[in-house]
Amino acid sequence: MSDVRPFALLVLLAAVAGLLAVWSNRAAERIRVPAPALFLIAAAVASDLVPDLASVPVVTVQRAVTIMLILLLFDGGMHIGVHRLRSAVGAVVWIGVAGTAVTAAGLALAAHAVFGFDWRAAVLLGVALAPTDPAVVFSVLGRREVGGRSGTVLEGESGANDPVGIAAMAAVLVAGTGGWHAIGEGLLEFGTEMAVGAGVGLAGGYGLALVMRRLPLPNGALYPLQTLLGAGVIYGLATIAHGSGFLAVFLAGILVGDLRAPYKAEIERFHTSLASLAEITAFALLGLTVSLSDLVHGDAWLVGLGLAAVLAFAVRPVLVGVLLLVVKLTAGERLFIMWSGLKGAVPILLGTYILTAQVPDADRLYQVVIVVVAFSVIVQGGLVPLVAHRAGVPMHTTEPEPWALGMRFRDEPTGLRRHTVAADSPADGSTLRDLALGEDTWISMINRGGSLVPVRGSTELRADDEVLLLTDADHEADSTAALFTANPDQSGRASS
Numbered sequence: 001m002s003d004v005r006p007f008a009l010l011v012l013l014a015a016v017a018g019l020l021a022v023w024s025n026r027a028a029e030r031i032r033v034p035a036p037a038l039f040l041i042a043a044a045v046a047s048d049l050v051p052d053l054a055s056v057p058v059v060t061v062q063r064a065v066t067i068m069l070i071l072l073l074f075d076g077g078m079h080i081g082v083h084r085l086r087s088a089v090g091a092v093v094w095i096g097v098a099g100t101a102v103t104a105a106g107l108a109l110a111a112h113a114v115f116g117f118d119w120r121a122a123v124l125l126g127v128a129l130a131p132t133d134p135a136v137v138f139s140v141l142g143r144r145e146v147g148g149r150s151g152t153v154l155e156g157e158s159g160a161n162d163p164v165g166i167a168a169m170a171a172v173l174v175a176g177t178g179g180w181h182a183i184g185e186g187l188l189e190f191g192t193e194m195a196v197g198a199g200v201g202l203a204g205g206y207g208l209a210l211v212m213r214r215l216p217l218p219n220g221a222l223y224p225l226q227t228l229l230g231a232g233v234i235y236g237l238a239t240i241a242h243g244s245g246f247l248a249v250f251l252a253g254i255l256v257g258d259l260r261a262p263y264k265a266e267i268e269r270f271h272t273s274l275a276s277l278a279e280i281t282a283f284a285l286l287g288l289t290v291s292l293s294d295l296v297h298g299d300a301w302l303v304g305l306g307l308a309a310v311l312a313f314a315v316r317p318v319l320v321g322v323l324l325l326v327v328k329l330t331a332g333e334r335l336f337i338m339w340s341g342l343k344g345a346v347p348i349l350l351g352t353y354i355l356t357a358q359v360p361d362a363d364r365l366y367q368v369v370i371v372v373v374a375f376s377v378i379v380q381g382g383l384v385p386l387v388a389h390r391a392g393v394p395m396h397t398t399e400p401e402p403w404a405l406g407m408r409f410r411d412e413p414t415g416l417r418r419h420t421v422a423a424d425s426p427a428d429g430s431t432l433r434d435l436a437l438g439e440d441t442w443i444s445m446i447n448r449g450g451s452l453v454p455v456r457g458s459t460e461l462r463a464d465d466e467v468l469l470l471t472d473a474d475h476e477a478d479s480t481a482a483l484f485t486a487n488p489d490q491s492g493r494a495s496s
Helices: 004-031 035-049 051-055 058-086 089-113 119-129 134-141 150-175 179-214 222-240 245-257 264-288 292-297 300-324 331-339 345-356 362-391 474-482
Strands: 144-146 395-397 416-420 441-448 466-471
Touching (some): 004 035, 035 051, 035 362, 058 150, 058 264, 089 300, 119 300, 119 345, 119 362, 134 362, 179 245, 222 245, 264 345, 292 362, 331 362, 362 395
Antiparallel strands (some): 416 466
């Protein structure tokens, strides 16, 4: 029992640090610095002040961050869902794969030609820094909703190119310096990981959806745990089969994102909370691997700032900008996506792979990665709202709604529908008595800006109102949904 108090002290310190990290999200909103940057910097400072914190093995950090990425990618996939992805799937795959490749190539060329790295080190830097990061992108967007397709493309890219980047790093390390034969092996490794990961992800997501809908459990609290463990199974199966477990988990999350399933709201809240914890844990653990004293005494910080500037102002705008020309977007949306390709935990994780692979000058390469990520998160991430405003990309902040009103049902309520009134839709500006809902459909609840609105015939609907409908006729669902969809033709309103 003599070790109880030291262990309790450790728990106390960890819990206090966690609470400070949670509360720092509020501070991050005020100072307009993304919260992941605060976690990373705080952990790096702590590791310098308390050297014992820096003694955590890099391999242990890699494994822990891998688990955190599983949580982040699965939650990110659920947040996107099939419905949102369907309108931008081509752009997400195109930018997620081709965008990662050209970014890695452009960075490698800059690292070699401008900063004097040998080709292998330059390629490793390019591959490590090519992926954008879902944790940072989701944290920066936070309570902000981006209008149009650009938000979906940006979120989809951040989830899709992580598996691509991780598989590419594995391929580069396999290739090593073995010539064309080794390069061929690396390309084969990359293709195998992508193909197997996609296959396992699609099959696993479909299977998980079936389980979520059709396997009853005795306790509602078990449903979120079932989904969490299912995501772990999908990752494990894909990785054991030499596929990308990260891609598999991301695709599975997308497939179950729009699923109507028992306790779905609780499942989503559970995974969102876990993703927030994963973000804090990942950046804190990665921060412990950073030595600020070593960083300032070398030239890595200067090289990192230079490479970050080249990435932000030349490589991504030019190379990814060219790829975006074939995507149906406005000029402002293209500018927004080009600027918002933020780096984060994944590039740092890839940097730790360089460390453990015992690459020559690995410590310096890792320090460069840290500086580039810090610049991206703090400078680029902090300016995302301003760039969105300047580019004319609609972005508005959604206020939290901590109070919920609902009812539980033993069977799936097939006649229940929820819609959001779109601007310029037939419902926008229409009173309930004039809205052509049909005899078998009626509105039971209206949520306007977080407050209930009385349901009367004279009640006028407005854009962004959330309405809850009850209907006895499933065949009227499509025509009813059209009333709340943007349409200049107001023919959906009944004549008075």
